[in-house]
Amino acid sequence: MFNYAKQHRDAENETLREFFEKSPSEHYAILMETSKPDQSKRSILSALRVISDDTDYVDYIRTMNELVSEKYAHDQKTKKNKISMDEIRKIEKEYRKLVAIDMSMDDKQPNLDVYNTWILICLTSGIYCSPRRLADFIYMRIKNIDKANDNYISKQTFVFNKYKTVHSSPQSKIVPISNELYFILRRWMQLNPTDYLIFQPNRQPYTPSALTKKLQKIYGKSVSVSAIRSIYTSSVLREDLKEVEEINDRLEQKAAEMGTSVNMLKTVYLKERG
Structure with a gap:
């Protein structure tokens, strides 16, 4: 203190x-x-x-x-109302199996609602990518794109023009897509009949409330994307955050020993780095 x-x-x-x-x-x-x-x-x-x-x-x-x-x-x-990361992985695995079975049928006409649900899980679960806020994916377009205003996919990156922290976190605008997720999304976009990456059964884009209800139906509990983001942070990023905390503790200790502040140490470092 x-x-x-x-x-x-x-x-x-x-x-x-x-x-x-x-x-x-x-x-x-x-x-x-x-x-x-x-x-x-x-x-x-x-x-x-x-x-x-x-x-x-x-x-x-x-x-x-x-x-x-x-x-x-x-x-x-x-x-x-909490769900574990292991439970989320189990649900994703079940839907992945459903899609694989459906795609193996002779008629080659997949159940788009099941496939769409799996894509939704892929985007929000934290398994294939870091989970973002609901609004970031609700209106993500794959066709008829306005690249100046829409959220969309370009090559192997998500491009977010609209998100909550667009002004304070500009680095969050361009997010690389992993090879595994990109392969999944490319196949899905070939089958998707709408302009949007994810959609409701009526083929219209989700509203925030409709998507929240959909997620709660998927996971079987009162789980929101905010809850999943929290679970992801505590489960997946726990070791990384612990390391950051340890680094901050060391910096505070060194700053105290030197009779200065952490901010001053950072300022000197940034100047030296150029």
């Missing part, structure tokens, strides 16, 4: 004594800026209460108790 204040609050010259002399409200404000879990924040406030013998900390500790309680209740509710 002391290191955080030094690095993020322009308090590099502040001593430990000066830090502890801050008011409970100041300590609470600093804590709430950090990414520490609410339980840890509560423990720190409790420790400060004991060290300082300042009863003003009590109200802030009670506030943290309420936040911890609310989060626990939310987590319990979410847990009931």
